[in-house]
Amino acid sequence: MSAALPQNPSRRSVLKGIGMAALAAGPLSACAFGSSDQPSTGGSTGEKSNTNPFGVVANAPLEIVIFKGGLGDAYATDVHEPLYKKAFPQAEIKHVPTQQIAQTLQPRFAGGNVPDMISNAGSDMMDNGALQSEGQLLDLSPLFAAPAIGGTGTVRDTLLPGVVEAGLIGDKPYLLKYIYTVYGLWYDSALFKAKGWEPAKDFAEFDALLGKIKAAGLQPYAYAGKNASYYQYWMIAISAAQIGGNQVLIDMDNLKEGVWTSDPVRKAAEAWASIGKKYLDPANEGLTHTEVQTAQNQGKIGFYPSGSWLENEQKEQTPAAFQYALAPTPSVTSSDKLPFGAVRAAAGESYIVPSKAKNSAGGLEYLRIMLSKDGARGFTEKTGNITVVKGAADGLKLSPGAQSSNDALNKAGDNIITYNLFEDWYKEFETELRSKTNALMFGRITADQFCKDVQAKADAVKADSSITKQNRTS
Incomplete structure (x- = not known):
């Protein structure tokens, strides 16, 4: 996508x-x-x-x-x-x-x-x-x-x-x-090797690593708010699934009552909102995916959330020395149901x-x-x-x-986080989720408000008899 x-x-x-x-x-x-x-x-x-x-x-x-x-x-x-x-x-x-x-x-x-x-x-x-x-x-x-x-x-x-x-x-x-497609955090492995940086295994390490990247003069983390805010809600959904298991994503797809205000989603939203508050450049909300991706190729950005099409999409802008690599999403809590290394792939x-x-x-x-x-x-x-x-x-x-x-798939083994099908099923809901994701990540609403607003939209879609409802079992 x-x-x-x-x-x-x-x-x-x-x-x-x-x-x-x-x-x-x-x-x-x-x-x-x-x-x-x-x-x-x-x-x-x-x-x-x-x-x-x-x-x-x-x-x-x-x-x-x-x-x-x-x-x-x-x-x-x-x-x-x-x-x-x-x-x-x-x-x-x-x-x-x-x-x-x-x-x-x-x-x-x-x-x-x-x-x-x-x-x-x-x-x-x-x-x-x-x-x-x-x-x-x-x-x-x-x-x-x-x-x-x-x-x-x-x-x-x-x-x-x-x-x-x-x-x-x-x-x-x-x-x-x-x-x-495999989803996660993309970075330049050549740059990271030269700087002595290693991808983080949990959010505490992630915060510390982003601080080092910022001190080196780069934007630590970026995504394109103008047309690719869904890249970021993927990360929130992945983290929620890590915390609560893949059933969280199944419940999202099935418009289950209360899933967006549940503890796994709230904790995931809080974790990512803290990253946005400390490390996102507000100007990125007005940028397109190609602008942000090209800035990463120019050595200006540390991590960028995306899918495995990214390397091919940027091949004309990628310097020969740049080496794309995928890092799994860091664990949020010590009691996450899925271990570090679980990846979203489908x-x-x-x-x-x-x-x-x-x-x-x-x-x-x-x-x-x-x-x-x-x-x-x-x-x-x-x-x-x-x-x-x-x-x-x-x-x-x-x-x-x-x-x-x-390699990430092989390491993940059976710990695969499955797809969000609401993107195909409920486009009106997905469009609203993009908007709320930007509002969360750029500090206009809290994690609690994000969860309440998104759940309200999911409830409205569920109650709309003109929209054909789908059901996912696994």
């Missing part, structure tokens, strides 16, 4: 645009997939076979929209699209890169003219829950049940555990979560196929190609990020950041 420009449409604004089309065309939710158990694809389909399980018409045009953020778009233009073209030489592929997904595509959904596959990511991503509730997303169950390319078994058999579940909305997989970055696409069969096949060994391996080579396909990166020489992420 790499950051983009700061347009953040609420769930209602997305629904407004989509709803106009619904009023004109009838209730989408009633006719999106037909009446069969397996969802129908939009547009024409040809003869189905083991090598063409969705019946892609060989000369049907294919339109792909790619969020061009931290991952760039070369993985699409240089790997996945050529693989599709090899399978269907007569097909014309239209490639659309953008950082403004919702701004670009909301009018098209409202007008019924949608692409065939979309990388729905960044801070201007569309609300997946709203799209699904309006019948605009194709159920990807046939994708995961289809034969794997170049192997035996199904596509699902080739994936890491939990990948299909990460894309559920309700009880069906409408999202392909493609990247296995399948991330959503790829979707619109149910009303002219060539949704082609969209499904494109995703199947992405999930092939060649498609996944090529993606890692282009982006430095590991995919959800088992063993696809085996034997590849990894970059320092990717290697550090892999």
